[in-house]
Ligand SMILES: [Fe+2]
């Protein structure tokens with residue numbers, strides 16, 4: 204909040220994340236990555252479309268990217284066919300493009316915690332949604348989504364989605380990397396992942412993150428789909444899990460790259 208003559212003044216310098224353009228690529232049979240690079244943040248924002256009898260979009264991107272993401276979704280399916288929009292924790296890059304909900308048959312999917320903490324209790328906010336507890340599943344046609352509650356990675360309401368048919372795991376902000384790299388990474392970027400976590404301060408502590416990384420490793424995913432950076436295939440994934448187990452990366456006084464004096 205800025206103050207002017209003792210009165211609060213609305214800030215006009217807020218940054219509204221957007222990308223100059225978005226690209227789409229089919230990463231695995233029927234699973235698409237829609238990605239736009241936001242140069243002010245130095246990271247890509249990725250959304251994932253799982254095509255099936257009932258197609259699912261996993262996170263929407265912030266509202267500033269809505270038109271570009273919508274354009275790419277429509278290259279694969281008509282918008283009216285979109286059945287599910289899932290967000291994995293309550294943040295604008297997860298769920299800012301709420302306009303996807305204007306698509307007439309769409310259902311909003313989230314964790315039970317997101318439902319109880321973030322989607323109810325507001326004035327004039329549409330609250331129709333379906334929420335899931337740990338290990339509950341949803342059939343979308345040939346595929347099945349399994350919902351994993353992953354609290355405190357990095358938010359209280361965090362969940363992840365495992366698409367069981369293709370063994371794809373959608374991890375939101377876990378295993379993210381900065382920069383503009385290939386859609387599927389063929390090199391080890393885990394060091395830059397750890398550096399990003401330290402600079403941005405998204406995890407309060409390592410423990411829940413490590414527990415989740417180990418749980419995901421036991422699922423033996425074929426492909427990992429983080430929200431920022433490249434997808435990680437099964438040959439590279441153990442290196443990222445190892446980096447989470449072996450390094451410290453919890454908040455130590457830096458937020459979005461800025462130091463905060465907290466002593
Ligand atoms: Fe997040």
Ligand SMILES: [Fe+2]
Nearest residue numbers: 296375376430
């Ligand atoms: Fe994110």
